[in-house]
Amino acid sequence: MLPIEVSGLKKYYGNLKAVDDISFTVKEGEVFGLLGPNGAGKTTTIEIMEGLRERDNGDVKILGFDPWKNGYELHKKIGVIPQNFTFFEKTTPREAINYYADLFHVKVDADAILREVLLEDMAKHSFESLSGGQKQKTGLALSLVNQPELLFLDEPTTGLDPNARRAIWEVIRKLKAKGKTIILTTHYLDEAQQLSDRVAIMDHGHIVAIGTTQEIIQQYGSSERLEIKGSQRLADYIRENTELQVEYNPQRGTITIPLKKRTDALASLAAAEQSGLEWSNIQTRQDSLDDVFIKLIREPLDGQEETAPEAKTDKKRRH
Amino acid sequence: MVSVKRIYADFKVFSVGYLRNKFGLFFGLIFPVVLILIFGAIFAGGGDGTVNVYAQNQDTGIFGQNIGDSFLTALNESTTIKVITINPSDNFVDFLASKSASEGIVIPPNFSAEYIAGNQVNITVYGNPASSTSGIVTGTVNGYANYFNLQRFNGTVVIGLTSATINTQQTSYVDFLIPGLIGFSILTSPMFSLVNISSEYKKAKLFKQLSLTPLTKMEWLTAKVLFYILLSAAGFLLMVGVGVFVFGVHVTLSPWLIPFLVLGPILFAALGMLVGTVTKNPETAGVIGNIITFPMMFLAGTFFPISIMPEYLQTVARVLPLFYVTEGLNNVMVYNNISAALVDIAVLGVITLVIFTLAVKLFKWRED
Ligand SMILES: Nc1ncnc2c1ncn2[C@@H]1O[C@H](COP(=O)(O)OP(=O)(O)OP(=O)(O)O)[C@@H](O)[C@H]1O
Ligand SMILES: [Mg+2]
Numbered sequence: 001m002l003p004i005e006v007s008g009l010k011k012y013y014g015n016l017k018a019v020d021d022i023s024f025t026v027k028e029g030e031v032f033g034l035l036g037p038n039g040a041g042k043t044t045t046i047e048i049m050e051g052l053r054e055r056d057n058g059d060v061k062i063l064g065f066d067p068w069k070n071g072y073e074l075h076k077k078i079g080v081i082p083q084n085f086t087f088f089e090k091t092t093p094r095e096a097i098n099y100y101a102d103l104f105h106v107k108v109d110a111d112a113i114l115r116e117v118l119l120e121d122m123a124k125h126s127f128e129s130l131s132g133g134q135k136q137k138t139g140l141a142l143s144l145v146n147q148p149e150l151l152f153l154d155e156p157t158t159g160l161d162p163n164a165r166r167a168i169w170e171v172i173r174k175l176k177a178k179g180k181t182i183i184l185t186t187h188y189l190d191e192a193q194q195l196s197d198r199v200a201i202m203d204h205g206h207i208v209a210i211g212t213t214q215e216i217i218q219q220y221g222s223s224e225r226l227e228i229k230g231s232q233r234l235a236d237y238i239r240e241n242t243e244l245q246v247e248y249n250p251q252r253g254t255i256t257i258p259l260k261k262r263t264d265a266l267a268s269l270a271a272a273e274q275s276g277l278e279w280s281n282i283q284t285r286q287d288s289l290d291d292v293f294i295k296l297i298r299e300p301l302d303g304q305e306e307t308a309p310e311a312k313t314d315k316k317r318r319h
Numbered sequence: 320m321v322s323v324k325r326i327y328a329d330f331k332v333f334s335v336g337y338l339r340n341k342f343g344l345f346f347g348l349i350f351p352v353v354l355i356l357i358f359g360a361i362f363a364g365g366g367d368g369t370v371n372v373y374a375q376n377q378d379t380g381i382f383g384q385n386i387g388d389s390f391l392t393a394l395n396e397s398t399t400i401k402v403i404t405i406n407p408s409d410n411f412v413d414f415l416a417s418k419s420a421s422e423g424i425v426i427p428p429n430f431s432a433e434y435i436a437g438n439q440v441n442i443t444v445y446g447n448p449a450s451s452t453s454g455i456v457t458g459t460v461n462g463y464a465n466y467f468n469l470q471r472f473n474g475t476v477v478i479g480l481t482s483a484t485i486n487t488q489q490t491s492y493v494d495f496l497i498p499g500l501i502g503f504s505i506l507t508s509p510m511f512s513l514v515n516i517s518s519e520y521k522k523a524k525l526f527k528q529l530s531l532t533p534l535t536k537m538e539w540l541t542a543k544v545l546f547y548i549l550l551s552a553a554g555f556l557l558m559v560g561v562g563v564f565v566f567g568v569h570v571t572l573s574p575w576l577i578p579f580l581v582l583g584p585i586l587f588a589a590l591g592m593l594v595g596t597v598t599k600n601p602e603t604a605g606v607i608g609n610i611i612t613f614p615m616m617f618l619a620g621t622f623f624p625i626s627i628m629p630e631y632l633q634t635v636a637r638v639l640p641l642f643y644v645t646e647g648l649n650n651v652m653v654y655n656n657i658s659a660a661l662v663d664i665a666v667l668g669v670i671t672l673v674i675f676t677l678a679v680k681l682f683k684w685r686e687d
Contacts, residue, residue: 072533085528091332095332103532
């Protein structure tokens with residue numbers, strides 16, 4: 001049994017297809033990143049998996065449970081940080097942890113948990129007086145109280161300063177080292193790359209790419225290419241004197257040559273030198289996850305456009 | 320399975336949070352007491368300090384003179400008493416009871432004749448020994464009797480006083496104000512608070528978050544209800560204390576008050592919950608909450624008895640759930656009328672059951 005099995009999942013809000021037929025599985029001990037622009041359907045998907053929302057269609061098994069029907073059982077085994085976590089205003093992080101411990105009927109060392117998420121100095125401040133990042137850390141602390149085997153972290157690092165982000169990364173790495181399965185959404189692609197074993201990129205309720213970040217870059221990104229600065233004449237010269245495919249960008253004055261094999265670089269440079277023309281700034285480049293992400297999100301696949309009037313859906317998507 | 324441990328955990332977190340919120344504490348406990356002090360100070364002692372006293376002159380007069388009339392006219396000119404004469408043929412004691420008056424004066428039939436003949440004749444003064452106004456009335460009547468005695472040519476004492484005890488006690492405004500304001504705080508604290516938290520928690524997705532723990536919505540609501548029952552009990556003691564020690568009110572404390580102090584907070588916590596649940600956002604919830612709360616606050620016999628309101632408003636008052644709390648509290652604390660209070664308990668019980676069931680049914684922990 002895999003901890004997460006989702007197939008053919010659909011969720012509509014009226015005409016809006018928030019999640020439109022997605023399928024994926026997550027293995028035990030895996031950190032799985034859900035990426036995608038605002039309104040892609042990440043939170044909806046996560047909340048369905050947590051048993052907070054009812055699905056319209058499809059099969060979802062979380063730790064073997066149907067999350068909507070057997071939520072009460074499931075919840076004892078999962079930890080959750082919801083997007084924009086909030087808590088009772090007048091309650092302190094330490095009280096919150098002890099409250100959760102009482103609810104879950106477990107014994108915890110509240111201070112140890114607070115130390116783990118770097119929040120021990122705010123232990124006695126009321127929740128309303130915490131900064132955004134400290135609130136988020138309180139959420140993370142609470143998600144750990146019941147020692148869950150599966151964690152759902154919906155944008156756990158949004159709004160955190162770089163140190164706090166790294167602190168949370170450390171917590172996530174430690175959890176992974178303990179063998180916990182983690183679902184993570186984030187808008188920071190470097191974070192996804194650093195932490196996730198595999199990612200899925202969602203857009204308009206579809207999964208547009210899934211796999212390790214390396215696999216996704218290879219599949220959807222252009223491969224390694226050589227870039228040099230030079231003139232149109234130089235570009236033409238290289239094209240005529242090698243078998244390579246040469247592109248020229250007149251605005252930037254750059255010549256781009258995709259490299260099918262490493263020796264292609266040598267051949268292009270030899271031709272450039274031979275031409276006797278001016279050239280400079282040799283660079284080799286490869287698409288990053290960012291490039292691939294932007295490409296995938298910009299180029300809508302067939303049938304993915306909404307039928308509803310654009311202005312209206314736009315508003316809905318920006319929330 | 321309901322877990323006492325979880326209810327207690329939620330109760331603890333909620334009360335600690337509540338006690339840290341100075342506003343909640345002020346409106347829950349201090350504000351009703353302030354209202355008692357203000358209203359009590361305004362209305363205590365009936366304003367100008369004169370006491371209304373019913374008097375019956377049975378004197379038939381002699382030689383065209385009616386000394387009884389003269390006596391009452393003289394009394395009426397005093398600054399302490401205002402005499403209201405009633406028909407000599409009425410049954411005086413029944414009349415006093417019907418007005419729930421605790422003082423009265425009766426001048427006997429042969430008053431003029433005996434006075435002129437110089438024979439001993441007694442005026443009967445009805446009073447309640449526990450009431451301070453009765454003392455004032457007795458004292459005043461006594462003073463005028465002496466004056467009339469001195470007016471006689473040789474100053475012999477002929478007019479005496481007989482006192483008769485009467486058990487009805489004049490309810491003062493403050494007596495009435497205490498149950499009213501206890502009802503007021505039983506309504507406002509849980510109602511405003513639950514309208515607010517149930518809509519704010521929904522907006523902040525706190526209910527969703529709680530649904531991820533083993534806490535059930537029934538346990539959550541129970542913890543809130545328990546808290547407001549304790550808060551109203553504290554408010555009750557505080558208000559009765561202030562009433563008794565500051566204004567010397569006469570209220571009866573009895574176990575029959577408990578059903579009102581328990582059912583009231585359950586009812587209004589559930590009603591607040593219901594408003595927060597069926598509305599879309601905290602702003603709408605606040606408006607709807609006020610539309611329901613304010614008429615009840617003024618019309619359900621909190622600040623003044625509904626008997627002084629026009630007939631149609633009394634009808635309105637009778638459909639307001641709070642009315643059965645204030646009426647019940649009055650029946651127990653002021654009128655000692657337990658059988659009437661039982662009716663209030665029954666009505667209140669039914670309303671509470673309906674509202675509570677509805678609130679629990681409609682209140683959603685998570686969305687679909
Ligand atoms: N309760 C709801 N009712 C109606 N529409 C909703 C509701 N919740 C979400 N949506 C819509 O569903 C779509 C997906 O929303 P979702 O919150 O899943 O996106 P997301 O990927 O988590 O976005 P973000 O990165 O901004 O958090 C959006 O267009 C959103 O407006
Ligand atoms: Mg989201």
